[in-house]
Amino acid sequence: MAVAEKTELRAYCVQVAQRARRAGQQLACLRGEQKNRWLLRSAQCLRQTTDALLAENQKDIAAADQYGLSDAAVDRLRLTPDRIEQLAIGLEEIAALEDPIGKTIDSTVRPNGLLIQKVRVPLGVVFFVYESRPNVTADAAAICVKSGNAVILRGGKEARHSSRAIVDVLDDAARQSGVPPDAVQLVSTTDRDAVGHFLTLDELIDVAIPRGGEGLIRRVAAEARMPVIKHFTGNCHVYVDRSADLDMAERITVNSKCQRMGVCNAAESLVVHADAASEFLPRIGTALAKKGVVIRGDVRTRELVPGAEQAREEDYAAEYLGPVISVRVVGSIDEAIDHINQYGSGHTDTIVTQDLNAARRFTTRIDSSAVMVNASTRFNDGGQFGLGAEIGISTDKFHARGPCGLEELTSYKYVVQGDGQTRT
Numbered sequence: 183m184a185v186a187e188k189t190e191l192r193a194y195c196v197q198v199a200q201r202a203r204r205a206g207q208q209l210a211c212l213r214g215e216q217k218n219r220w221l222l223r224s225a226q227c228l229r230q231t232t233d234a235l236l237a238e239n240q241k242d243i244a245a246a247d248q249y250g251l252s253d254a255a256v257d258r259l260r261l262t263p264d265r266i267e268q269l270a271i272g273l274e275e276i277a278a279l280e281d282p283i284g285k286t287i288d289s290t291v292r293p294n295g296l297l298i299q300k301v302r303v304p305l306g307v308v309f310f311v312y313e314s315r316p317n318v319t320a321d322a323a324a325i326c327v328k329s330g331n332a333v334i335l336r337g338g339k340e341a342r343h344s345s346r347a348i349v350d351v352l353d354d355a356a357r358q359s360g361v362p363p364d365a366v367q368l369v370s371t372t373d374r375d376a377v378g379h380f381l382t383l384d385e386l387i388d389v390a391i392p393r394g395g396e397g398l399i400r401r402v403a404a405e406a407r408m409p410v411i412k413h414f415t416g417n418c419h420v421y422v423d424r425s426a427d428l429d430m431a432e433r434i435t436v437n438s439k440c441q442r443m444g445v446c447n448a449a450e451s452l453v454v455h456a457d458a459a460s461e462f463l464p465r466i467g468t469a470l471a472k473k474g475v476v477i478r479g480d481v482r483t484r485e486l487v488p489g490a491e492q493a494r495e496e497d498y499a500a501e502y503l504g505p506v507i508s509v510r511v512v513g514s515i516d517e518a519i520d521h522i523n524q525y526g527s528g529h530t531d532t533i534v535t536q537d538l539n540a541a542r543r544f545t546t547r548i549d550s551s552a553v554m555v556n557a558s559t560r561f562n563d564g565g566q567f568g569l570g571a572e573i574g575i576s577t578d579k580f581h582a583r584g585p586c587g588l589e590e591l592t593s594y595k596y597v598v599q600g601d602g603q604t605r606t
Contacts, residue, residue, distance in 0.1 A: 195379040199386035202307045205362035206332035210304050214281035217328050220359035221277035225270035227351045232266050238347040249340050254444030254503050259314040269320045276324045276570040282588045283330040297599040302592045304330030306388035309380050311336045313394030316344035321571035323366040329591040332365050339372040384408040393574045413577035415501040416446030417527040418559040421518045423535035424457035431534040438559040440473045444503045447530050447562045452509045453518045459511045479509035498525040515540050519547045528577040530562040551577050551584040
């Protein structure tokens with residue numbers, strides 16, 4: 183790229199960030215009713231423009247082969263009337279949530295009479311980088327604006343027609359609802375260097391959130407000058423304990439793995455207590471085979487599941503995002519926990535057990551953003567947790583962990599009220 187082109191690209195990125203900063207300052211003062219009006223109007227417009235959205239999405243689907251997208255990636259890219267309806271419902275659900283901005287988190291009165299209030303405030307400007315998930319465009323915009331933040335959306339080129347169409351709908355609704363026009367901006371260039379420029383603008387952008395493949399997330403984490411909310415991989419586990427109800431264990435395993443394979447909260451690994459293995463593994467092997475899932479297991483697994491492939495070390499840490507699952511048999515719950523903490527990604531892990539002590543041990547020792555007991559890993563989701571749509575699931579411990587909903591996109595400040603006090 184010529185020097186003049188680089189200069190022009192950086193200038194464009196700075197202008198976008200400056201507009202977002204101004205919009206964020208306006209959003210911080212916006213009443214909750216105005217933000218809700220925008221959300222509800224956006225939902226209505228999405229429904230009204232379904233045919234146009236599908237037509238733009240079809241352009242992206244038609245180009246999927248040239249980008250070498252897998253079947254799972256094409257599934258994430260595809261819009262359908264039902265998925266557009268779910269987008270609209272998601273915006274309405276966010277509108278129904280309590281506005282976090284201005285909420286008093288804590289309040290105390292000091293002996294000198296000072297009233298100390300801890301008040302929730304927006305982060306400011308969010309730079310959101312994501313791959314081929316056009317539905318995420320609407321989710322991210324909605325959750326950012328509702329929490330008082332302006333957002334710069336940098337979607338993958340594979341979904342550029344779909345994302346542009348969705349943002350145009352949101353822009354039209356903003357003009358009708360009193361929301362700042364630059365509250366939601368979609369980066370217009372597909373030049374990868376633009377991401378690098380945005381990541382240096384820490385004086386204008388408050389937080390970067392990458393959502394996509396591990397390579398994207400590691401790049402953002404390495405280059406960003408502002409804080410990053412991230413998760414690298416989603417190697418989620420189902421552990422079937424010795425006391426598990428095996429009917430329940432089968433339902434949970436199949437749902438965790440197969441309900442939707444190409445998402446970060448799908449199970450990629452199955453760990454089974456040796457006392458349950460001889461009965462459970464043959465039946466789960468059959469159930470997964472019916473779903474087209476290949477098992478890669480240890481020696482004991484391959485003894486019990488005809489056709490299972492031999493697992494390599496890297497299989498236990500893999501995020502397949504497709505019809506493969508690793509399986510290991512362990513001799514104790516502590517061995518299971520150690521295995522999960524070693525190979526897992528800190529995303530979501532579940533235990534199937536009827537032993538309360540085992541459940542407590544598992545939830546205490548597993549170091550993940552969400553630990554489930556007798557429930558599918560697929561429930562680690564902002565909507566399922568009652569947070570509304572999420573902007574991502576963080577495996578960090580600072581600033582947020584787990585599904586990032588409205589409150590996770592806020593900070594706080596102290597507001598101190600006195601009646602003339604001075605410090606001696």
